[in-house]
Amino acid sequence: MRFRPPSAACALALAFVLGLAAGPAGAQLKQVPESRQEISLSFSRVVKKSAGAVVNVYGARVEKQPRNPFMDDPFFRRFFGDGGFGVPQERVQRSLGSGVVVDASGLVVTNNHVIEGMSEVKVAFADKREVEATILLRDPRTDLAVLKIKPVNDLTAIELADSDKVEIGDIVLAIGNPFGVGQTVTQGIVSALARTQIGVGDAQSFIQTDAAINPGNSGGALVDMQGRVVGINTAIFSRSGGSVGIGFAIPSSMVRVVLESAKAGAKTVRRPWFGARLQALTADVADGLGLDRPAGSVVASVVEKGPAAEGGLQRSDVILAVDGIGVDDPESFGYRFATRPLGGVTTLGVLRGGKRIVIPVRLIPAPELRPREPVTLSGRSPLAGLTVMNLSPALAEELSIDAGTDGVVVAEIEEGSTAARVGFQKGDIIQALNGERMVRSRDVEAAMKERKRSWEVTISRGGQSVTSVFPG
Known part of the structure; x- marks a missing residue:
């Protein structure tokens, strides 16, 4: 097909567009571009610099299906055998997301929800290499986690930018593994800053972008035009499950805080205590x-x-x-x-x-004013399955609860337990049982030794005290 020269109107429009940045009229000659190179625009340089540091993160855990109670009967085992109907089946629960290599020693940042509850984690590179990873630090408050892999040949690490210098309108690239199809790069701009009320974590100030982010992108990189990480992609707003141009990333300033705690060998993120x-x-x-x-x-x-x-x-x-x-x-x-x-x-x-x-x-860390003294509760009571601890500023900071409330805090809840079915939540503060104040975890343990026809439980949740009565 022969090349057709642009019309006069088209040439004038192109000259106007290309001359926007030329300064005052007459300062620079305006002309129609004469080659493809003069009008082409590519982000390939940025992608080549940063994409090698973006990896796939695979998590897995093995769950055992409950055994059929009929198999405890020798009569049924005689006919069905141990390998037949009702034998416990193992089900593998899997997760898939993305991650970013942020240190040449083999540190990888991803979202906590990608590896939450997983017992095995693997990291796969774009060139199909796959290595085992260990979880160094999980921080549900920010939905971030830090993994450790053994350094491999040609390991590429990406630099963290200062997210406080990001401005609305900046061009950014989202790199990750959407829907498990393989590494994908999408382009957009920073749509907004300091977005809160997103429902992910509790120390919120997200970067919003219209770069396409889809399931599997979680934990991937949002990079600037210098190939530096400005955020970790974590969530999208969508009614269909796919991208509608509203995605959110955790700013690199918060990523740096979590990363520094992991480098220091901390099991929890060290943050300033406000009080x-x-x-x-x-x-x-x-x-x-x-x-x-x-x-x-x-x-x-x-x-x-x-x-x-x-x-x-x-x-x-x-x-x-x-x-x-x-x-x-x-x-x-x-x-x-x-x-x-x-x-x-x-x-x-x-x-x-x-x-x-x-x-x-x-700016000081929250103090551990008294031992936590964890106690796991059992027996016939609505609290069976709870692990409770003594409340202190350090524990309150970890669980994002009010350190000024008196009582004993719920630190863990056994899945499927009586307490889980009743509706207890992690971070609940048990203030009283049957009218008696609970000061230490041992007080709750002692109260559980008594059999009651009913239990009156007073807890504090979200700053509000609620009293409920449960059967014994």
């Missing part, structure tokens, strides 16, 4: 305080002798900023505060009595 509970600022309260919009967090309670109390923060104060960066709600405050480095001091912009003040808060 106060916050509530969202409503429109009515904001109007009463003279604010033009409901942006900020109201201090609901302050832990005695905690960092916030020592800095001078008071109940009903409104926190507007952290180190000069505005925070619109408790979730964005939690993200901003959690990414501050331990050992220093952060400053809070606070509104108190109509005046704006600055309050310094020390």
Whole structure:
């Protein structure tokens, strides 16, 4: 097919587009491009730099199906045999996601939900190499996990960018393994920043992008035009299960915090302890305080002798900023505060009595004020299957609960147990049993030794106390 020269109108339009960045009129000659190279645009350089560090993450665990009770009868075993009907069957539960090599020593970051509950984890590279991985650290609060693999030949690690410098409109690439079809690259822009209320983790400030993210992309990389990770893809908004152009990534600043804890050998992420509970600022309260919009967090309670109390923060104060960066709600405050480095001091912009003040808060880890003394409960009671511990600021920080509440905290719940069926949740604080206050985990253990016709249980969940009665 012969090449047809562009019309005058087309040439004028092209010249206008190409001349947008040329500066003042006449500063640069405007002309129609004369070759394919002059109008081509490719992200191949960025992909070649970063795609080798994006891997597939496979998780698996073996589950045993329950044995048919008829097989305990010798009569049935005689006819069906041990290999027949009712013999326990093993079912393999699998998960599939993506991950990013972030350190040449073999550290891989992925989403916690990709490997949650998995006993075996493997990492596969784009060139089909596959290696075993061990789980170094899981952090459900941020939905991040760090894996360790043995260094292999030509292992490519990718650099973490400063996500605080990302701007709306920046071009980004999402790299991962959607639907298990193999490594895929999609392109888009940063659609929004500091998105909260996404329902993933509790220290939220997500990067939103329209780059296509689909199931299997979880744990993959969101990279900038320098081939650096600005976020870990974690969730999509979709009614169909596929991409509709609304995807979310955990900012690299939070990824760095989790990664540093893993490098230090910690089993849990070391974060600054704030020592106060916050509530969202409503429109009515904001109007009463003279604010033009409901942006900020109201201090609901302050832990005695905690960092916030020592800095001078008071109940009903409104926190507007952290180190000069505005925070619109408790979730964005939690993200901003959690990414501050331990050992220093952060400053809070606070509104108190109509005046704006600055309050310094020390960045220290939550203390373990008393032994946890874990106790697993059994017997005939609604609490059977719970593992309870003594509450301390460190445990409260791990479970994202209020350290100022008295009681014994539910740390684990056995799957299928009486407590699970009743509706107990991890993080519930048991305050009283049959009217008797519970102070230590041993108090709950002692109470379980008594047989009761009914149990009156008072728990605190989400800052609210509820009392329920269960049969013994």
